Amino acid sequence: MNSIELFRLALKALWANKLRSFLTTLGIIIGVFSIIVLVSIGTGLQSYITREISSFGPNLIYVLPGNIGQGGPLGGTFSYRITLQDSKNIQQRLISTADVAPVIEGSSTVRYKNKENKSAYAFGTTSNYPKVVLNTKLEKGIFFTLGQEKSGAKVAVIGDSMYEKLFDRKDAIGKRIFIGNSVYTVVGVLKKQGAIFGVDRDNIAYIPVLAAKVQFGQDNVSEILISAKNEALIPVIKNQIKQTLLKRLTEDDFSIQTAESTLSTVKNITNMLSFALGGISAISLLVGGIGVANIMLVSVTERTKEIGLRKALGAKRNDILKQFLLEAIMISVLGGIIGIVLGIVVSFIIAIILVSSVTPWSVFLAFGFSILVGIVFGMAPAIRASKLSPIDALRYE
Secondary structure, three states: HHHHHHHHHHHHHHHHHHHHHHHHHHHHHHHHHHHHHHHHHHHHHHHHHHHHHHHOOOOOOOOOOOHHHOOOOOOOOOOOOEEHHHHHHHHHOOOOEEEEEEEEEEOOOOOEEEEEEOOOOEEEEEOOOHHHOOOOEEEOOOOOOHHHHHHHHOOEEEOOOHHHHHHOOOOOOOEEEOOOEEEEEEEEEEEEOOOOOEEOOOOOEEEEHHHHHHHOOOOOOEEEEEEEHHHHHHHHHHHHHHHHHHHHHHHHHHHEEEEEHHHHHHHHHHHHHHHHHHHHHHHHHHHHHHHHHHHHHHHHHHHHHHHHHHHHOOOOOHHHHHHHHHHHHHHHHHHHHHHHHHHHHHHHHHHHHHHOOOOHHHHHHHHHHHHHHHHHHHHHHHHHHHHHOOHHHHHOO
């Protein structure tokens, strides 16, 4: 029996039981759909975080409190001992090779007249900050100057969402706002930056670091940001930072991270997330495969007389096996195609609302797995059908 005839017979058998075939195909559709959508979300999340971190600048180095390499805050080695003086010492050491911007961070209510922003943050930093964090772009006004920084002037540069909440996007330059109980004059408004790691960077007021020291009553910094003037200098700069800090601190008191190491960590985490989500989705595809096996076994039982008649008329065992196996594969292929189309469409919709990115490898993996499921779970019913004795099959009631 040629391939065209086998295909025609398999299609006819599936069409004869349209509802059952559809319900069987549904398990494959859901499995393939789930793999594509969930892997796309994981991949999209990785691309988004990578893009956001890269926007800070490829030469950025972070000095953070605690030894993150040994667990950081979650591992119990968190230390809040880095001070403004440490930042100054680093700046003096790197005067010709990098720009430095410490950050004193605190949550605070920000008010303008009768409008209040209770979920805002205030970042005390230096006038160097826009040079260090490259995506700090101004929409209006200026960033505070070196003179304002050194004098601890009560001036502020506000983020985009804070600008909208307090001023409804009307003129804010020169207006006075309350950060906590202190009055600051707005000198600049930043362009929209978005959120990263759950922090809305548009809901921040940037103030001179000395003003923040007084505002929050602390000298400890939450981080020191360093931008190397040349990427090739990063290893040397990291070593110089470490040497400078170890004069006063221990290795458990700080961590030095680069944009590259942060991206590597993020990629490892999101890759694991994508594979985990894909693995979970594959379980539903296996369940769909069990459904294929079950329905094909039922089909073999129902068509026992047909099998006996075909064998009596000269059909070979191999022809019967191929026919039933082809039916199982056709169910898987059809389910795979529909699942791929639905998965891609839904992933594009998610990309508009959140983050998602369809990757060719996830499509091929899902489709290949669906075919494999059809072959594996369709083999047992096909073998059973091919082994039926023509005489016993014709006598079957």
